[in-house]
Amino acid sequence: MVVGVLALQGSFNEHIAVLRRLGVKGVEIKKPEQLDNVSSLIIPGGESTTMAKLAEFHKLFPALREFVKMGKPVWGTCAGLIFLADKAVGQKQGGQELVGGLDCTVHRNFFGSQIQSFEADVSVPELASKEGGPETFRGVFIRAPAILEVGPEVEVLADYPVPSNKVLYSSSTVEIQEVCIFSLIIMVNLLAII
Ligand SMILES: NC(=O)CC[C@H](N)C(=O)O
Numbered sequence: 001m002v003v004g005v006l007a008l009q010g011s012f013n014e015h016i017a018v019l020r021r022l023g024v025k026g027v028e029i030k031k032p033e034q035l036d037n038v039s040s041l042i043i044p045g046g047e048s049t050t051m052a053k054l055a056e057f058h059k060l061f062p063a064l065r066e067f068v069k070m071g072k073p074v075w076g077t078c079a080g081l082i083f084l085a086d087k088a089v090g091q092k093q094g095g096q097e098l099v100g101g102l103d104c105t106v107h108r109n110f111f112g113s114q115i116q117s118f119e120a121d122v123s124v125p126e127l128a129s130k131e132g133g134p135e136t137f138r139g140v141f142i143r144a145p146a147i148l149e150v151g152p153e154v155e156v157l158a159d160y161p162v163p164s165n166k167v168l169y170s171s172s173t174v175e176i177q178e179v180c181i182f183s184l185i186i187m188v189n190l191l192a193i194i
Contacts, residue, residue, distance in 0.1 A: 004029040004038030006064075008054040010046015010079055032063035040073040043080030043099075045142065048088075048108060051079055052096040061097055068101035082106050082145050089148070103151030110146035117142045124158045 003019055005012045007028035019026035019042075026042070029035060041064075043051075055061055068074055068084070076084040083099045085106035111118070121136040128135045139160065150156060 001025070001040070002027055002038050004035060004041045006041065006043045006051075006055075006060075006080070008058070008060075009051045011044045011077070012046075015042050015044045015077070031058060032060050035063050035067050041067060041075070043074065043076045043083050045078030045080060048079035048082040049092050049096050051083065052098075055083075056097060061099065064099045065101070068099060074101070076102075078142065078145060081147075082108055085147070086151075103154055104147045105149045106145050106147050108145050109143055110148075111141055111144050114143050117144070120160060122158050122160050127157055 001024065003024055003026045005015045005019070005026050005028060007030050012028060016026040016028070027034070027038065029038065029041065035041070055064070064083075074084060076082070081102075082088055084102040085098060085104050086100045086102060087105040088096070088098060088108055089105065090108040090110070118141050120139050120141065122139045123135060124137045125135055127133070127137075137158065141160075146162075
């Protein structure tokens with residue numbers, strides 16, 4: 001099994017290094033046709049607006065959408081998760097293109113600017129009971145996005161509650177799902193499968 005890592009901008013090297021450590025072959029994806037050679041894909045963290053501009057320049061969007069539509073496993077970390085969301089708020093003027101496929105609404109910079117980045121332990125009881133390991137996971141929230149709402153088909157494995165005065169965009173959602181954690185956990189699951 002070969003995992004593709006979208007290698008336009010951001011932390012693609014780090015993701016490939018982690019795959020290597022786990023004994024999984026990861027290859028860089030920079031062109032649409034390279035997606036034909038991989039069975040699953042990781043879209044890494046970085047800066048989603050820049051990444052979207054580069055993806056547009058390299059004509060990657062149709063192939064990425066097709067890959068998602070085929071039902072192949074795709075994991076998004078932070079900016080990668082923004083790519084995969086069906087809807088994004090807090091975008092730069094003019095918006096940005098999304099791959100979509102994950103039924104959720106994401107806020108790009110929910111927690112603020114770079115200096116508001118932080119780390120926190122997130123409780124992952126379900127993962128611990130299924131996969132073993134600790135009950136908490138150390139989450140790293142780097143200019144992190146948040147998932148504000150999810151559709152009925154989406155399974156949330158962990159969430160990070162925030163004070164209600166931070167809930168700017170959602171009237172009904174009490175819990176805010178933190179996407180970096182969410183996507184990391186999906187990766188842990190994915191790697192357990194492959
Ligand atoms: N760590 C990250 O990937 C941050 C994502 C960033 N907030 C964006 O809009 O792309």
